[in-house]
Amino acid sequence: MRPMMGGRNGQRARSSSIDGCRSTVAPVAYGGLVTEAAIFDGLNDEQREAVEAVRGPVCILAGAGSGKTTTITRRIANQVVTGAFAPSEILAVTFTDRAAGEMRSRLEKLGVEGVRASTFHSAALAQLRRLSQEEPAQILPSKAQALRQIGNTLPKPYRFRPAGDLATEIEWAKNRRIGTDIYPDGLRGHDPPIPADLMVRVYERYERGKRERNLIDFEDLLELTIQMFRNDLVARDRFIAKYKAFTVDEYQDVNLLQETVLQEWVAGRDDLCVVGDDYQSIYGFTGASPTYLLEMPLRFANTRIVRLETNYRSTSQVLDVANRLVPNLGGAEKRLHSARDEGPAVSLRPFSTASGETRALIERIRDLHSDGVAYEDMAILYRVNFRSEDYEELLSAEGIPYQVTDGAFLTRQAARQILARLRRSTATDVDDEVRRLADEAGYLVEIPDGLGDQEVTRQNDLARLVRLAQEFDDGTHTGTDFAQDLERRFGGDGGGRGVVLITFHRAKGLEWEAVFLPRLEEGEIPFKRSKTPAAIAEERRLFYVGITRAKTHLMLTWANDGRRKASRFVGELRVSKDRSVPMHAEVAAEEIEARIGLEVELRGGFSGAIDEIDGGGVYVEIKGGPLMRVAFGETVTAEGKTLALGPPSAADAEVLAALKEWRLERAKKDAVPAFVIFHDTTLQAIAETAPKTPEELAELPGIGPTKLERYGSEILALTNRS
16 A cells, blocks of 8 residues: 655646745636635634645644534635636545535535535546546445345344345445455454354355446445556546645545545645544444544644634533543544533433433423424434334323434334234234244344344344233234234334434434433443443544534433443543543542552442543443443442542653653654644553553554554653653
8 A cells, every 4th residue: 555645746836825825836717706705704713724724735623513514615715716726626525425515515606616526436436437448337236135135045043134234344344455355364353243254255255246247336436446546557647637636524434445545546745635523433333543634644744733623503511511521532632612602501410210311301302392492403312223212102102203313113124024924913922923023033032242233223123022012912912903002102203303313323413402312321322332442432432423413402311220320421521621630649548549450349249450540530341341430539449448549649640741741842853733643541541551562552542553663662761761
């Protein structure tokens, strides 16, 4: 893979300056209607700085609700009006057709026409058709249909797995450029939806089937584009001559395959503007990584970094809650401040029972509706699809209209198939009938780890149907009666009207006047399958995305009823921005000093080792269970003592101070922001564990192969000296 180069290739005609930004091409005449006044109208200082930077490399760190689309379309317009580039020389890419269409629409309203704005895949297809010596093959309309046929040949325990999960896994592999030949070795801890030996057979049959039918999929489009540029120098040179400036939106969602295509497009030049927010990087399951966004200053010398931190969506009360997650989010620090008037306080409410939580949710929805908030401007967010049925039944029983974004319970695969059979059933042993149908559909009493998202939803839906049938069965009513009862209880979908029921993932990019985040509990968010530090970090970012969807009203709730425990992320919200507990205070004699790996016993009979430390407490990895939040000051037992848990010692603070001083000097030397070197959480982990060897250092979060090679010897010199 050819790396991006930091400098320019070749000489340009002359050099000039546009408001402090470099311009090294002769002005290009443009006859459009765009004016400088229209470009800068209504922009804040942060946005103006980004718009004025018409030459790359530019990295725009755009916080939630900060006017990202406005900023990048105005910047493109300014590239044209200043003469830096002609419209036809600019390629802008984003991730959805809708976003690309919005970009084109805004540019046209500014009077700029001729800019190519499209998705990665649309751009690649256009290039193959224009530049390749061969017409690209027909695109496979859907992986799912082909994979459904392959899946039906799997051994019985796996043949019911949704084709969508198999498709997601193949996309995960191809987005990482992991072919069938290296798939087993390329997993590296990743759990496929079926055993790896079966999954590689599915993958091989899928690829073979495409070849036999002369079809390609969307990932193939990008691979073919890469190969065209690397093997056909004429095509490569024609592209380089045509496109000279690039803008990439939602850059935190780029995967290796897309990044490789981008490298081929840029071809060592540096007129590249990337826009993204690492705090909203939530698509790791597709192969996406925020690393490309965060490490752009390492790949491009003199990258201009612009932060957009003025939020136009949410009140300061909502943003205060979101900002409390910042110390633990890592990456490029961004603290949002509101451009709106003050709003109502955010509601953070624990409940002793689940029923109390749902009653409060209904009461709040009714109160807001009485105050004039439309049902359609309220949303209930949840982590996984199958949770929608809880709120469907609840809202339907209360007569509150709702709409399900990801497919209502009765429209999903499990319920749809079983209902089709029940509607004709005259059997009165409903419990046995539904259990038999569920077993035929592959129902698992115990849901194992490693299932794909769609199969997790399907299994939970089957379990729900079995449970509902047990409750319904009285020996007199029929299967048809049960089907009608289900339609009455869950048939309240408003068809585009009513309270929005939506997953955290689907909610990204959307906003509502009122947002409800119920069930903020361990196992829900973070989801129980998320066990690695990287997975937990993505779950935290998902929680941040949920919070920042709210414009005015935000309600966060959870239950502590013995079976359910508040999410560790709730604990992080209780830490004030100034941190009521110092990060590295002296530990009083009556406290147990927290340190990574310390074995502790907690109230309730739980025990485990401290896995992570932040400013307000620790996370303990419970034996046989999830991470558990323990705040400083709570009583624990460790090393034969039962005392309050205290923060790490001052000795760690000295090492941390030395590490921060080194980071500052190294950042100046490399001409990059400090966060590009290491985030505070990584430095904290180094200070607490004091690694002595490269192997020990490599085990810590935030230390990848590149950073280990670049900074490892300097870090170890500091820790060994201490």
